[in-house]
Amino acid sequence: MSAAAGVTTPLMSTTADTKSTDPFVAHSHVQSSKHEQHRKVSIVGAGAVGMAIAVSIINQNLCSELTLIDIDTKKVSAEILDLQHGMGAAKMPVVVNGGSDITLTRHSNVCIVAAGVRQRVGESRRDLLNRNAELLAPIIRELARLSPKTILLMVSNPVDVMTYLAWKVSGFPASRVVGSGTTLDSSRFRNLLSKRLNVPVTSAHAYVIGEHGDMSVPVWSSVNVFGTQLRYLYPKAGTPNDPDRFNEISGQIVRSAADLIAAKGYTSWYEVTSCLALCVTPRLRLNDDSCGGGVGVSVCVVPRSFERF
Ligand SMILES: NC(=O)c1ccc[n+]([C@@H]2O[C@H](COP(=O)([O-])OP(=O)(O)OC[C@H]3O[C@@H](n4cnc5c(N)ncnc54)[C@H](O)[C@@H]3O)[C@@H](O)[C@H]2O)c1
Numbered sequence: 001m002s003a004a005a006g007v008t009t010p011l012m013s014t015t016a017d018t019k020s021t022d023p024f025v026a027h028s029h030v031q032s033s034k035h036e037q038h039r040k041v042s043i044v045g046a047g048a049v050g051m052a053i054a055v056s057i058i059n060q061n062l063c064s065e066l067t068l069i070d071i072d073t074k075k076v077s078a079e080i081l082d083l084q085h086g087m088g089a090a091k092m093p094v095v096v097n098g099g100s101d102i103t104l105t106r107h108s109n110v111c112i113v114a115a116g117v118r119q120r121v122g123e124s125r126r127d128l129l130n131r132n133a134e135l136l137a138p139i140i141r142e143l144a145r146l147s148p149k150t151i152l153l154m155v156s157n158p159v160d161v162m163t164y165l166a167w168k169v170s171g172f173p174a175s176r177v178v179g180s181g182t183t184l185d186s187s188r189f190r191n192l193l194s195k196r197l198n199v200p201v202t203s204a205h206a207y208v209i210g211e212h213g214d215m216s217v218p219v220w221s222s223v224n225v226f227g228t229q230l231r232y233l234y235p236k237a238g239t240p241n242d243p244d245r246f247n248e249i250s251g252q253i254v255r256s257a258a259d260l261i262a263a264k265g266y267t268s269w270y271e272v273t274s275c276l277a278l279c280v281t282p283r284l285r286l287n288d289d290s291c292g293g294g295v296g297v298s299v300c301v302v303p304r305s306f307e308r309f
Pocket residue numbers: 007011044045046047048049050069070071072075114115116117118119128132135139154155156157158159180181184212266267268271
């Protein structure tokens with residue numbers, strides 16, 4: 001099994017024992033009832049994005065067990081404890097555990113991958129491609145081996161290429177491998193339209209296709225506000241010669257992430273909504289084995305070098 005430079009072996013451990021001897025594994029004191037259905041979500045990568053997803057999953061009571069895995073043992077044990085400390089105030093306490101040993105993810109209903117490197121200021125998502133592919137391939141292989149019936153949800157960037165990688169490496173059917181794709185871009189599109197038109201975001205319907213990030217394509221012809229096509233009101237909306245300059249929004253969608261990264265170093269909050277709506281909620285709340293509705297279309301070019309995986 002190959003591992004990226006800097007990836008230490010404990011995470012890649014293949015020991016079959018779920019009762020890990022990892023000294024950093026922290027377990028919750030909260031036990032779920034034997035009678036309630038056991039629903040386990042594992043998140044690999046306890047960084048800004050992974051933790052935003054974790055908090056939202058707990059708050060929505062979407063699982064009975066949440067396992068956090070990160071190569072940074074000190075950080076992940078602190079994050080686990082921090083979450084456990086909040087369980088006293090939780091409506092439905094969740095068993096929170098984890099550590100650096102990936103075998104703790106065994107028998108997960110859903111595995112979310114938010115590990116790896118993120119963009120630095122001035123970097124594109126594509127710049128992360130080779131670094132994250134080398135790092136994630138062995139993680140995905142292990143997740144698939146330990147939870148052969150799980151749904152894999154990819155968040156790490158470049159997310160569309162990493163989703164393809166996950167499908168290829170796991171050997172899972174495509175219906176069980178999903179990425180957040182352009183859902184974030186679509187949400188940014190809707191937000192920008194709602195501000196421009198001064199309408200609630202829930203009434204502004206719009207989609208972005210293509211690849212998440214710089215190669216995304218807003219579909220202006222599909223924009224619908226309060227049930228009316230935007231182009232019925234503004235026939236040239238989104239075109240280069242649009243007198244109302246709606247097309248400025250196209251650039252803003254792409255620039256949003258770079259602006260946020262320059263200001264706060266990362267983006268994280270949307271992934272929560274996107275991930276849960278896409279996959280975790282239908283799988284866990286409705287007990288539906290497939291991925292949920294509302295899935296957008298994203299495409300990407302996969303480098304030939306991916307044949308090595
Ligand atoms: N899909 C989207 O819409 C979207 C949006 C924002 C961020 N992202 C991506 O999500 C990823 C995570 O972003 P972040 O801001 O949380 O980064 P972060 O640096 O805060 O967290 C990444 C975590 O991964 C851990 N990690 C690194 N190697 C690991 C390994 N081998 N095994 C387990 N854990 C490992 C690190 O220790 C760190 O805690 C990035 O690739 C980022 O580009 C995607």
